[in-house]
């Protein structure tokens with residue numbers, strides 16, 4: 460979709476020519492392009508355009524006018540006056556994509572602005588913003604409405620007189636943004652079309668395409684291994700559970716990172732049934748699993764070399780069928796700990812506990828990151844703007860905070876003192892799966908911590924950000940694809 464071009468604005472005769480402009484302290488913004496500057500000056504004088512972030516000016520040039528480019532449409536998008544950043548360009552990219560799609564153009568030429576900032580940040584930000592902003596999910600619409608014509612924008616050409624370093628930046632950005640869109644696709648699929656077996660099929664395909672190893676633990680293997688968490692949660696469902704494992708090996712002496720993603724393809728709550736209002740959103744309870752698989756996809760495509768990776772996605776539905784877990788039942792997790800299941804709706808931690816304990820024992824990773832739509836409480840605490848981060852390791856946290864910031868997916872660390880674990884004491888088993896209502900995000904993490912031990916570990920609670928994520932030009936309604944780009948950035952920038 461994206462490419463660099465040598466065709467400049469003077470020779471371009473296509474559908475849409477796009478300029479970016481900063482908001483100057485005083486006076487009219489400039490795009491440094493002859494007659495176009497004249498138009499911007501006039502519109503600025505009318506008070507209609509100042510170059511603010513999100514503001515735009517779309518016009519239809521008179522081609523006879525000397526110095527005026529011959530494109531059919533010209534769009535000038537405001538960047539605002541903040542310090543240039545990847546996020547500034549991402550937002551501009553999102554604005555460009557949505558306006559281009561509104562005009563139903565098939566291709567556009569974007570002129571890179573002459574701004575003092577790194578070429579890679581600018582090109583990556585714009586490219587990500589355009590791909591993420593052009594995302595639509597139309598699969599189940601039989602009538603193609605124009606606004607939903609996601610297939611419309613086919614080609615985006617970027618032009619700069621000097622474009623050193625832009626090529627690789629553009630490739631990497633397009634690839635990671637596409638992986639995030641893939642995670643959105645998985646999440647958008649309804650739960651009758653995206654069941655646990657779809658995770659294993661996807662994992663196998665990824666492995667075949669990119670030279671990774673994929674292992675799927677089926678019901679019989681899970682039973683043999685003693686994974687009472689995922690098996691217990693699965694008891695009320697007609698769909699068998701799947702535990703998908705992907706391995707991406709770069710070199711034996713590189714550190715190994717274990718990724719674990721919650722792949723709950725529908726969470727009804729089980730016998731502790733959820734209220735029906737909004738329950739349809741619980742098809743998104745697999746967004747952690749989607750993020751982890753799609754991050755693996757991006758890393759493998761980009762052939763990143765810094766870390767060995769293992770990804771595990773425990774996948775099941777949580778339904779109240781006749782064999783379902785009942786409140787008060789005791790299950791035995793992988794590794795032997797007994798858990799009293801006081802609330803069957805706190806199922807994510809049960810399937811993650813098996814996956815974490817198994818992954819750590821089997822692959823002996825140097826660090827672990829899990830991603831899960833784990834608690835409604837994180838939405839009470841942080842709203843829809845930041846992912847909750849809980850961890851036993853300051854260095855891992857700092858790296859994730861930086862990766863999230865660079866990716867426009869900010870995180871916020873919550874405490875995880877040993878006091879919180881007290882809430883999980885059970886009268887009859889080693890621990891129970893819920894504490895009191897207070898500090899729900901922290902007690903959920905405290906439960907996971909019991910299965911991690913001393914190894915550096917971070918838990919991302921994406922319940923507030925996996926969908927309904929903060930409003931931005933490149934974030935659609937519905938699933939956001941959160942954490943794919945953050946994980947990719949974390950891995951890409953890994954250095955001891």
Ligand code: BES
Nearest residue numbers: 802804805807832833834835836893922
């Ligand atoms: N999948 C939910 C968490 C969730 C809630 C995600 C809302 C996104 C939006 C999870 O399995 C769950 O039900 N958690 C319970 C835990 C409680 C029973 C301790 C919750 O948060 O209410």
Ligand code: ZN
Nearest residue numbers: 726804805806
């Ligand atoms: Zn639940």
Ligand code: ZN
Nearest residue numbers: 723726744807
């Ligand atoms: Zn859940």
